[in-house]
Amino acid sequence: MRKTMASVMKTAAQTETEAAEWLARRDAGDWDDADQSALDLWMEESLSNKIAFLRLESAWNMADRLRASALNPVDVEVDSEVEPGAEIVELPRRPVLARVPKWIWPSAAAAMLALIVVPFAMRTEPAQVYSTPVGGFQDLPLADGSRIELNTDTQLSVDFSDDERRVRMSRGEAFFEVAKDEARPFVVQAGDYRVIAVGTAFSVRYTGNDIDVAVTEGKVRVEGPARTDGTLETAFVSAGQIADAEATQAVVRPAPAGEIDRSLAWRDRLLVFDNRPLGEVAAEFNRYNQQKLVVDQSAVGVMVDGTFKPGNIGGFVRLLDQGFDVVAERTPDGRILLRVRR
Numbered sequence: 001m002r003k004t005m006a007s008v009m010k011t012a013a014q015t016e017t018e019a020a021e022w023l024a025r026r027d028a029g030d031w032d033d034a035d036q037s038a039l040d041l042w043m044e045e046s047l048s049n050k051i052a053f054l055r056l057e058s059a060w061n062m063a064d065r066l067r068a069s070a071l072n073p074v075d076v077e078v079d080s081e082v083e084p085g086a087e088i089v090e091l092p093r094r095p096v097l098a099r100v101p102k103w104i105w106p107s108a109a110a111a112m113l114a115l116i117v118v119p120f121a122m123r124t125e126p127a128q129v130y131s132t133p134v135g136g137f138q139d140l141p142l143a144d145g146s147r148i149e150l151n152t153d154t155q156l157s158v159d160f161s162d163d164e165r166r167v168r169m170s171r172g173e174a175f176f177e178v179a180k181d182e183a184r185p186f187v188v189q190a191g192d193y194r195v196i197a198v199g200t201a202f203s204v205r206y207t208g209n210d211i212d213v214a215v216t217e218g219k220v221r222v223e224g225p226a227r228t229d230g231t232l233e234t235a236f237v238s239a240g241q242i243a244d245a246e247a248t249q250a251v252v253r254p255a256p257a258g259e260i261d262r263s264l265a266w267r268d269r270l271l272v273f274d275n276r277p278l279g280e281v282a283a284e285f286n287r288y289n290q291q292k293l294v295v296d297q298s299a300v301g302v303m304v305d306g307t308f309k310p311g312n313i314g315g316f317v318r319l320l321d322q323g324f325d326v327v328a329e330r331t332p333d334g335r336i337l338l339r340v341r342r
Contacts, residue, residue: 019052127159145179173205192225213243296339
């Protein structure tokens with residue numbers, strides 16, 4: 001017998017209520033492995049159960065972030081050898097809810113539904129902004145199961161809707177592990193370029209008007225600014241490839257062996273160089289430190305190999321002195337000048 005609209009709506013309402021009750025129980029503070037197993041079984045009963053719970057959980061997390069008075073700082077990791085002085089930006093984390101007695105669960109669930117069961121398209125919450133200081137790193141899990149790792153001096157915003165998961169980068173570098181959701185593409189906006197993925201892993205480095213995209217898993221689409229005829233500059237980048245984009249064109253190339261691993265060594269808090277000029281190496285160190293390196297013309301041709309900690313400028317300078325015959329001098333403005341020993 002065909003279901004009536006009333007019966008379908010009633011079933012959907014019951015599912016939403018059950019999902020809210022599960023969420024209230026989990027956040028009540030008295031939750032163990034048996035409770036988690038029971039929740040997992042309930043979500044496996046039907047796709048609608050799982051979707052209802054995840055949607056409510058995501059909305060509840062967003063509601064938490066609106067309560068500014070309840071926000072607590074989380075630790076932003078900063079290289080231990082970075083010189084002090086950089087301001088660390090605090091990122092919001094979910095507040096710990098007071099323990100709720102079991103007899104209050106139904107009321108708590110009803111309150112959740114009243115507060116957060118609204119279409120996402122109608123929500124007015126602004127995008128959440130996250131940033132790291134010079135020398136800082138941040139691992140950011142997202143409500144949809146995706147994850148972002150922010151490198152030094154990076155700022156971006158995250159804004160999810162029913163139709164799209166959008167990240168806007170203002171500066172810096174980040175690595176994205178994207179949970180698959182074909183109905184909601186994951187879009188990283190960096191300047192005039194958009195990097196579009198469904199379920200993949202890739203990095204974006206945004207400096208000035210230039211972006212570099214390195215893909216480690218799956219495939220992404222890179223869209224540039226509109227041409228004069230109104231069409232978009234579009235390129236597809238697959239695993240093992242790098243896209244270098246500037247002005248109005250993105251050039252896709254296969255990455256030589258080890259290049260992507262070296263470019264992403266910062267995820268392990270390392271810098272890895274393979275026969276790179278000292279000027280390039282110094283510029284990379286400068287991204288992670290308040291004290292800057294300056295390369296004299298006499299040392300421009302020095303080629304560097306090795307693995308270093310980003311904040312360990314002292315160790316790097318000693319290595320240059322011992323192995324490359326390059327000496328360091330402090331300039332009046334506090335920078336470190338690197339030159340070949342006379």
